[in-house]
Each structure stands twice: as structure tokens, then as C-alpha cells.
Amino acid sequence: MIKKRTLLIPLVLLSILTACGTVEENTQKEKEPETDEVIDTAMITLNTAETYQTIESFGASGAWWSQDVGGWIEEETAELSKREYIAELLFDPLEGIGLTSYRYNLGAGSTLQNSPRIEDPWRRAENFEEGPEVYDWSKDENARWMLKTAGNYGIDDIYLFVNSPLTRLTKNGSAYGDQLEEKRSNLAPENYQAFANYVYDVTEHFLKEDIPVTHVSPINEPQWDWTGGQEGTYYDPAEVVALLEVFIEEKQKRPELKQIALSMPELGEWANTSKEYFEAIIESDTLMNYFDTWEVHSYWTTYVEKMNFKEWLDEQEIDVTLKMSEWTEMINGRDYTMDSALNLANEIHDDLTILDVVAWQYWIAVSSYDYRDGLIYVNLGSKEIIPTKRLWGMGNFSKFIRPGYTRVSAISDDKEVNVVSFLGKNEANEEELITVLINNSFQEKEIDLQGVGFGEIISYTTDSESDLEEQSITSQELTIPRQSIVTLKSVTTNE
Template sequence: MTWIHFLLFAVFFSCTTGNDNSFSEESAVEVTLKPEVTYQEIHNFGASDAWSCQFVGNWPDEIKNRIADLLFSLEINEDGSPKGIGLSCWRFNIGAGSARQGNDSGIDDPWRRAESFLQDDDSYNWDKQSAQRWFLQAAEERGVETFIGFVNSPPVALTKNGKAHSDGGNSMNLTAENLPKFSEYLVEVIQNIQQNEGVLFDYLSPVNEPQWDWEGGQEGSPWKNSEIAQLCQILGNDLKNAGLSTQIEITEAGQLNHLYEAGNDAERGNQIREFFSPTSDNFVGDIPNMAHKIAGHSYFTTTNDEVLKEVRTKLRKEIEQVDPELEFSMSEFCILGDNDGFRGNGRDLGMETALFVANVIHADLTIANASAWHWWLAVSPYDYKDGLVYIDKNKTGGDIYESKLLWALGNYSRFVRPGATRISAEYPETSDLKISAFQNKNGELVTVVLNRGNSGKELKLNLPGSSKTGRIYETSEQNDLKYLSEFKIRDEIQIAPRSVTTLVWNQP
């Protein structure tokens, strides 16, 4: 070969191997599944109706139904691909009433103000939050199984300062005398929603990110651990006396480390031990209607793989030490902070955000043993990495924009169904892939494969005694949770570069 021929060959080889569709020449990554080795039960994957659904629920039927289908549908298109991502949990924001205060609310963005059923004269207006209630019904009609009512701030009619945000400090924006009224209000909301929408909240989350001072920007209130315990005592008995099965879910910690360490405030940290150790003054484990789980948000703990592993390992170990039966629910996440240069600013409909979030989901499920995983805004009007479906910021109508993140979450939510169990998936730690496996209650096996690299990979599944045929679904630059083909166990399966791939089949 002359040097000219050699140069041309080298250029050609460089171009082809750099192509996003190229596959690594390394030997196939072999994954051994062991359904007999089990971990946590997976209850659901979800998202919240804040803040946009208060307007989008009044948009033209065709558009809002399209959004509801994308979020909740379990139907299959003619090509075998899912119509939507089949969320199995929907979070309903029980608003505090800043919307009726307008500019006097201290919340500049009208989209972050919310209505409230409780009025200033202590009467109830059940016509409020009607657009959100539309989405509640849409979720129920499309098969969503779990519903959570969550509270950012007590109603302004009850707060200390008459606002839906705090004047500062680490204490609740509520007088102790109004704790029973707040509890009574929450019970009334649950009963009315059940009566009118036919939806009973499975869980009620009465406080949200109590570690922050919430001095403005959106509805919110700080809470000390002792105040949360006092509220739960009242609320648990009120739910029981009302004959409701709704369980209380706490504490929606603003960062996962607040669950196992003091963080920035000892009175608002160490929440696993504070609430679920019988030796704690704030123990709530024996309160009626108290869910035996702790909820936290993965914000600011996702800088890189090292941080992901460190934080979630500490979380899991704290639960094992305090109460091994206690569940952990990852109840809210979007991109916040600086993640080794990857930031929340700027809407991204592409794979970069989808891959980043899939990596967080994998860590939360496989290291922290999360039993549920919830995204923040199901529908976002913002130029930010906070939405599944994006919309024009228009209160009466507009266009919608699907994100790759929507479909990447669907690789989990559509196929890992409520009651599934995470099972062992053994593969080389040196592999660039990240793999998790689950078994649904109907015996179906699900394996989710994350490839953040620029080269495709070959994958082999090892499940002794199985010759079953399965189905492959892919989210990538080219595909939105698309059904690709059938496969057989021990086939070499091609995992595309920068993709999330789900393999589904029945156990023999």
C-alpha cells in the first residue's frame, strides 16, 4: 500500500468509526439475570401537575387529550410502539391560594401561583382547580393506579403572614393553633376529590422540601421536624376518624442527604432517624394512616457517578440501620445545579438530558433501592430542563413539544409496572452500559439498558433454560420508545449509541 492509499484508508476508517451508528468491535457484554435474587418492589413511576396543568386543563380538547395520552396511555400504536409512557402515579398539587392574590402574592410568575379550595372567609369553593381536576380524571381514565395529593404551602387563609410563602426562618408558616384547621382542610379536600372525581388519593404529602426557607418565588413553607411530627399526629387521627385509607407520606426532603445527616439545619435534617427510630422524640411510625416510607428529592446530588453512588449508598445504609423495612420513594427530580458543567438552564428536547436523567433513575433504583421514581413538571412552559412535555406559555392554547426525556422515562414507566420486583442483573463493571432488570407481577421480565457512549454495543442475555422470544424498544436520536424487533435469549442484541433500550419477554 502506498502512503497515499494508506492515508485515504486511515481517513475512511476514522470517519466510519466515528459515526454515531457504529458498533464497538469489543466482545458482547454478557448479562446474567437471576430472578431468584430480588431487591425492592417497584410501586410506580410518576410526575406532577404543577404548575401548568391549572391552565392546560382548559386548553382545547384535542391538545390536552394528546398531552394526557403521551403521559398516561397504555395503548399500542399500529407499528407496535407505545402511544404514551404509561405513568402509573399522578401527583396533584393542592394549592395554597396565591393565585387570587395576584401581584400582592409576592410570587412574580403567575404560572407559579395556585388556586385554593379554602377561601379567606373559611368557606370552600369547590369550583377551583378545575383544570387540574380534568387531568386527574384523564389519568384515572387511562389506567393510572396511584394518586398523591401534595402540598407546597398551607392555604393563605391559615398562614401566619397571609401569604403562600414564608417571611424566613426554619419554622412553619402556620401557627400551632391552625394545625388542626390545616388537617381538617386536607381531609375535606380528599373527600371532595373522591366524591366528585371518583379518585381517592392513595397518599397525602402535607409538607414539601421543609429544609428550604421559601421566602418567595413560588408557594412553599419551611418545617421543623418537630412541627412535621405534630402535624402528622393530628392528621393521622383525622384521616382515621374520617374512615379514609389515604396514607401520609413524608417528608419530600429537598436533598437526599437531609434524610441521613443534619445538612444545613439539624432541626430539619436526619429525617430517617428522626421520624422512624422508636427512640426519637419525633417518631411517627405508630401514627394512624402513616405510610411506612420516607420520600426525598434527588436534587443537587447528581454531580457525577461518584456523587450519585456516595449519597445513595449512605441513604440505603441509614435505612438498613434504622429500619430495614422502611421504603424509600424518590418523589421529585429535574435538572438543578451544576452537574460537572451540565446545568438546568435551557430547554433540551434531545438525548443529552434524557441520558443524564436515565443515569439518575438507574442510580436511584439500583443503589438507593427506590420503590418509586417521580419527575417534577409533567408539562412545562419554561426554557429549562424541567419538563416531560413542553408547551407554549399561553393560558388558553398553543403547541406542544415532545422531549426525548419523556420517552426515556417511558423505557421504565411503560414496562416496569406497579408491583414489579427488581432482580439481579450481573454484568462486567468495566462495561460502559448500565443495566437494571425487573420482573412484573404477571411474570414478564424487563431489562433496561442505558448506553451514554458514542459507540453501539453488543449485548447477550443469559437466562438459563429460557428460549423465549422478546421485544425490543428503543429511545435514541432516531427513535422515541420505538418497537424495533423481536429477539431470542442469547441473541446478540445491538444497543445503539446514546440510547435507552428496553427488552421485554415472559419467563419460561
């Protein structure tokens, strides 16, 4: 979620990343410091016998862009409308980046009348309710088109996530809290049940419409005040526990939802303000017995804080699976370049290797804002569509690390090169190794691969000049460009 707050930059490697100016029509090259001609060699040691988590998905959110862009039926190419082109970029595993999860925002029904502090129409969201348990399923048509299209692409995980309960149920009739009542929930306990009923009614309807919903997330970043600008609701730790208990109980009454996972706690960071929420969760026998997965956002969390959180879990002997369910850079100004793509790639790397997350989900997939969010920018007046380097940089992960692939040990001896590697069966039932290299240096790097025998290696490079450019490699010694993200795909051998 976009919030104004001082940015805490992860400690790893980011001192070598420089901000770049942007031009909407073209991606600028990053400024190059003067360097000598010596090319350093980074030794990458892989060990497929040492395994970690198994990936479920990489994804992004449909808030709030899909409720507008999902209606863009104008022609973009000879074959595709604008909305179809964006869907292809996001979901198609061949022509796009092959996302495998999608987050649909189930809105509160905010309007300019009931929620005047949400001035931006992109940040308001319809609901389906005409009255208590009376629904108009034709609402949110554009966003539903994008949701159904994601399902048609075979998306593995579809989340319904809520920022605010229905405005009919909130204390002030708005989709945000009162400015004069900080740290007060806008949902009274007597309305918890009605809130759960609504969310599950929508879920059941979507399933009947063959929309393959897999997860329901009723709470989003409960530690923030949410007093305007967008839909949101504060809950204190005890309220989070109480509300989730109601959702658990109601879900158990609905056999149609047996296969649907309830997601929580969707906290805004792994440290600081989230600590008291984690403590409340582990003190609840109901929640600890029910949930085996925690989903958290990676905002405002440094490399060290992520390490400390994982150590805290180990010390508490808490055996839970972790997912990273929302992140974007909190920096003003558009960026189309490798600068933000590298920041994204390093964030993914850290969450995969420090927290062992099994899913990683970007915030809004499409942005119209003057901000470092979105994998794709759009200009609302002209409906121009501009893919960013972030799109292709995320594709270096999502397009190749597929659901069911397991992370294996990958170690770089060069502090400027991050690496992560996954092993899995491809569509031909061959065991393939996917290795993603992130070169944060302003120099090319020679890569010396050790530890695993390879068949043919195919590289996919994203840098200032290329978007997932494919190349066959005949040697395990290769060179990767400066400021690049390179995915290596190979079939393993017994050597």
C-alpha cells in the same frame, strides 16, 4: 421544585455525558467523538431467583402546568384536543408512556395580591375555600380536568400534595415565608388542626367525586426557606413531627379516609440538610409506629450519598420502604435530546438499585420554561406541544415495568452500560422479564445476555433517531445503539 443552587452531579457515569444545544422544532444529535470500528461486548447476567423490591408506580406531577394546559381544548389531531393529546402521551399505556401515578398540587390560594413575590401565574395555585369550612368546588377547573383524566386512564396512585397551607392560615397571609425571617415556619402551631381539616375535607370531596385519591402529602421540602417564587413553607424538624402527628390524629377520626396513605417527609435530598429531619423522625415513637414508608426527593444527592444513606438505614436497623417522589435536572436551558434523557434514566437506575425505591416520580410533566424540566415542553403563545427524549426515556421504564413487578438481579460487566430488570405477570398472565439497558457510550454495544432462558425478545429503543421503536430479536446476542435506552421484553422459559 425549581431552586437556584450549585448542582452536585451523581458520580456514576456522568463524566461521559456531554451537554448538547437544542432547537425547539427538532431534536439535535449529540456531538460524536471520533471512535474506532471495534464494538465492545457488554455481558449482562440476570438471576431471577435473587429478588428485591416490588414496584408500585412511575409517575409525574401536575404542578403547575395542569391549571393552564388542562383547559387547552383546541384541536391537536383529528381525534384529540391539545389537553387530550398531552394526557394520552403521559397516561396511555399504548400510545403514551403509561404513567401509573400522578401528583395533584393542592394549592394555597396564592394570588398576585396576597403573594406578590410569585410573579409567574403558572406557579400560583387556587384553593377551594371561600371561608372556614365553606368551599367552592368549581375552582381549579383545568387542573381538576387533568386529575380526573388521569383517574380515567386507570392511574394506580393519585397523590394530593401541598406546598403551602392556605394563605388564610399562614402567619403573613402569603403562600411563602418572610425574607427577613429565614428558617421560620409560616404556619403557627395553633393552625395545624385547621390545615389538616382543610386537606382532609378536599380529599373526602374528591373521593365522593370518584377521583381515586390514594395518598395525601401535607409537607414538601421543609428544609428550604421558601421566601418567594413559588408556594412553599419551611418547617424545622420538630415542627415536621408535630404537624404530622396532628394529621395522623385527624385522619384516624375519619373512617372515609381509612384507605388513604399519609405520605412523608418529602425532604428535598437524601443527605446533607435532611439528616436532622431523619433523626427527628426516628426519635418519634408516633411517627415510627405509624409510617412504614418514607418518601424523599433525589435532588442534590450523589451516587455515593445514596449508598451512604442506605447504609445508615441498615446501621440504624430501620425497616422502611423508600419512594422517590420528585426529581428533575437543575440545569438552565431547554434540552430535547438524549443528553437529558440519559441523565434521567441513570437517576432512575440508581434510585431503583441503590435505594430500592418502590415508586419513582418525576417533577413537572409539562414545562413552558427555559429549563431542563418537563417530559413535554409547550410554547404558551402558540400552544405548541413538543415531546422530549426524556418522555420516551422515562417510557422505557414506566410503559413496561408495571405495578406488581419485582426487581431481580441484573449485573453489567461494562461500566458504560447500566441495567435493571424486573419480573412480573403481564395481562395474558404470562411471566415476563423486563430489562432496561442504558448505553451511555458513544459507541454501539453488543449485549450478551446470560443467566435466563428467553422466549421471543422484543426491544424498544429510544435514541437520537427513535422513540420507543419496537423490534423483534431472535438471538440473546444483540446490539444496542450508542447513547440509547433500550427495553427488552420477553417471556421467560425453563431453559
